Amino acid sequence: MANYIPALAEVNPDQFGIAIYSNDGTLHTAGDAESEFSIQSISKVFNLILAMQQYGEDIWSRVGHEPSGQPFNSLVQLEYESGIPRNPFINAGALVISDMNYSRIAAPQYAMREFVRRLTGNPNLHYDHAVSDSEFETRARNAAMAYLMQSFGNFHNNVEEVLRYYFNNCSLRMSCVDLVKAFSFLANRGYCRHSDTQILSELDSKKINALMATSGLYDEAGNFAYRVGLPGKSGVGGGIVAIVPDQFSVCVWSPELNAAGNSLAGMSALEILSKRIGWSIF
Numbered sequence: 001m002a003n004y005i006p007a008l009a010e011v012n013p014d015q016f017g018i019a020i021y022s023n024d025g026t027l028h029t030a031g032d033a034e035s036e037f038s039i040q041s042i043s044k045v046f047n048l049i050l051a052m053q054q055y056g057e058d059i060w061s062r063v064g065h066e067p068s069g070q071p072f073n074s075l076v077q078l079e080y081e082s083g084i085p086r087n088p089f090i091n092a093g094a095l096v097i098s099d100m101n102y103s104r105i106a107a108p109q110y111a112m113r114e115f116v117r118r119l120t121g122n123p124n125l126h127y128d129h130a131v132s133d134s135e136f137e138t139r140a141r142n143a144a145m146a147y148l149m150q151s152f153g154n155f156h157n158n159v160e161e162v163l164r165y166y167f168n169n170c171s172l173r174m175s176c177v178d179l180v181k182a183f184s185f186l187a188n189r190g191y192c193r194h195s196d197t198q199i200l201s202e203l204d205s206k207k208i209n210a211l212m213a214t215s216g217l218y219d220e221a222g223n224f225a226y227r228v229g230l231p232g233k234s235g236v237g238g239g240i241v242a243i244v245p246d247q248f249s250v251c252v253w254s255p256e257l258n259a260a261g262n263s264l265a266g267m268s269a270l271e272i273l274s275k276r277i278g279w280s281i282f
């Protein structure tokens, strides 16, 4: 369990859910697919898409798109790479993206929640303030990254305020069913069927999938590509979303984590499914 966030240590570990949502609108579920959990780093994809809509390719002057090969909360590369995080999915990268959204979007917290509600088609999604307060109280590592980036000129807003925004995003409570719907446009060339909206261009949607395939599971991205073979994004709440381009989105959730901070049962479930059905982008 993600014990470093005290409020997440209290979740019952003995849970498992899976949902699959096809581009034709068919939904399949099993287990605890409707239970809400803390999406944590899965929110980094929503955060990045909001920034892409604002900044386009200018994003890449402040964050890279290379895998880091380091744990999600590592600081080591930041110092010798002059405050430019390797990618938008490690914590340092997501903090820079949060800073960018904070600069350009009026009421970014509200904008984020409304964006995710629209993507999901569920008007009842909420932040979990018990979780975000708990993370804010134990923020030392994330705060250290943000201040280090500020010292390199790559962080422009008030660090403590941006940390609040970032932690609130991570605390969003969603179920596997919510997440497959929210991510379905990435399986459908940028088009979200249930809201009838082109969320991203086809090209930008491919770019997000490429980033998820190379960096979505941190220092375990290679292992995930090897075992599952799909673009994916995990969170320390135990959720993993994966994309089968032109076919469907899938989400698994089970709270117990492996050493890299990814769901142990979730990884296995996706591996078994991909083998059984022969899914892989490779």
Ligand code: DON
Pocket (backbone or CB within 6 Å): 039, 040, 041, 042, 072, 073, 091, 135, 142, 167, 170, 234, 235, 236, 237, 260, 261, 262
């Ligand atoms: O900032 C953190 O550490 C968490 N809010 C998010 C980390 C996370 O989910 C990494 N995922 N595997």
